Amino acid sequence: MISSDVLRGYNDTIILSLLLDEDSYGYQISKSIREATNEQYVMKETTLYSAINRLEKNGYITSYAGDISMGKPRTYFRITDDGRKYYQAKCAEWRLTKDMLSVFIREEM
């Protein structure tokens, strides 16, 4: 299990990347993350909604009522153009971070 501290800055990126291809809703997003990482990373419910709240406030995603499940309509999220730009910026930032950090990560001690 990877410590959630390390990933904190990239929860938004993870969620945005899942919304690139298709719109999705809360449970499906956390399920996709769980499956894509082979259960290595389980995003907590509160972490997911903190990120969704943040993304929505910044205008990176929008929400709409979708199909009805268990008597209630599901809230779907869609990535906006700003969201796509933000995602690209975060990816660029990650590559830079990775290159920079790899200077300090030694293969052998």
Added chain:
Amino acid sequence: METIINYLENIFAGVPDTPEIRRIKNEMLANMEERYTELKKSGKSENEAVGNVIADFGNVDELLSEMGIARNQSEPIDEDNRPVVTFAEINSYKALSKKASKGLGIGVGFILFGVAALIALSTIIEVYHYSEKADNISAIVFFMFLVCGIGILIYHVIMMRPYEYLEKGGLKLAHEACEILERESREEYTKFAKGIAAGVMLCVGGIIVLIIFSMIGDYVHNNELWSSFGVSIMMILIAIAVYIFINIGYQREVYHVLLRIGNSKEVATSSNRMVQVVTAIIWPLTFVAFLIWGFMYDGWHISWILFPIVGILLSGFSSAVKAYHKK
């Protein structure tokens, strides 16, 4: 599912009821419901599913600070600042206890097997008139079992050390954890009852074997051999029964310890401690007496009887102490 709904209600108690919060709360509930249904479908029990969902909930303060919402101050604040025992702690405590209960059962079983081997071997040596030195072989075999058994016991007692703090009190348990544990303990009860019945049957079976063997012994030449084999077989059956009893007793104790935290009663350690101390002193003394009787008075064939006698006396003592303290 009730437990999950209650959990969420509790978490959000004291949080202002804005439309924004209500929306997120409903969505979270829908997600948790979906996860719960999926876990149940994959064959998890009710308790496992609920435990899993709640463990993956996270920390609501993270969400509230992100949304810039403060908890409603007028709501009564939880002044109880005892540390909470988390679901992860409970699960690992339960898993480890399960291992330890098996280990302790096996350890005691080893010692009883040793006694069985001792009785059988020393009789064989006596009946067939092997040299007197051969008598030591049975003692050596017994010591090997004894040392292994004690080693296993010590290992598993030390293994549980990290969780001793759970027995010391001053902790609290989430309401939901309590509900789950209470339900689990009820569900396990039938399993425990079956185990105890099986154990008692083994003991009775052991006594029957002993009687039959001594009856056979009356009609045949080597009667001593038959009756001591009877005792050995009885000891082996009792060893299996003791393994079951220890296993069950220890696992029930896990629920007692946890639910005692949940009901936030002070742990009644004084009586337990006293029994533990007395037990810790009596057993080595018994063992020394067993050795003296065996070596100095050549009583190997009978000195084993000290162990069951002391065992019965001690369990009587411990129930008496507990009954006294309950008053």
